Amino acid sequence: MRFPRWLTEVFGGRIKRLSSAQNKWRIEGYDTFAREYYPLPGEYETQEEAGAAARARLAELAVTQAGSPELRDRVNILPPGVPGGPY
Numbered sequence: 001m002r003f004p005r006w007l008t009e010v011f012g013g014r015i016k017r018l019s020s021a022q023n024k025w026r027i028e029g030y031d032t033f034a035r036e037y038y039p040l041p042g043e044y045e046t047q048e049e050a051g052a053a054a055r056a057r058l059a060e061l062a063v064t065q066a067g068s069p070e071l072r073d074r075v076n077i078l079p080p081g082v083p084g085g086p087y
Helices: 005-014 047-064
Strands: 026-032 036-039 072-077
Touching: 026 047, 047 072
Parallel strands: none
Antiparallel strands: 026 036, 026 072
16 A cells, blocks of 8 residues: 555654554553653544543543643543554
C-alpha cells in the first residue's frame, strides 16, 4: 500500500496498515515533566468508552500527582487509525 507523500513526511515510519485492533479508540498519556508520550492500556469501541477511560485515568492522576494541575500528566484520546506516540 502506498501512502501520500505528505502523510509519509508527517508520520514517517509510524504509518502501518490498519489491523482490526487498530480500528479502535485508544488513550495515551503525556508526561508533562519529561515531555514524553506513553501508551496506556486498553482499546475501546466508542469515543464515549475512551472518554470514560480517560476521565478515570485523570482522576487517578489527581490523586497520584497531587499539586499543580498544570504539572500533572495529560491524557489524549486517539480515534481509530491515528498513530500515537512516539513511544
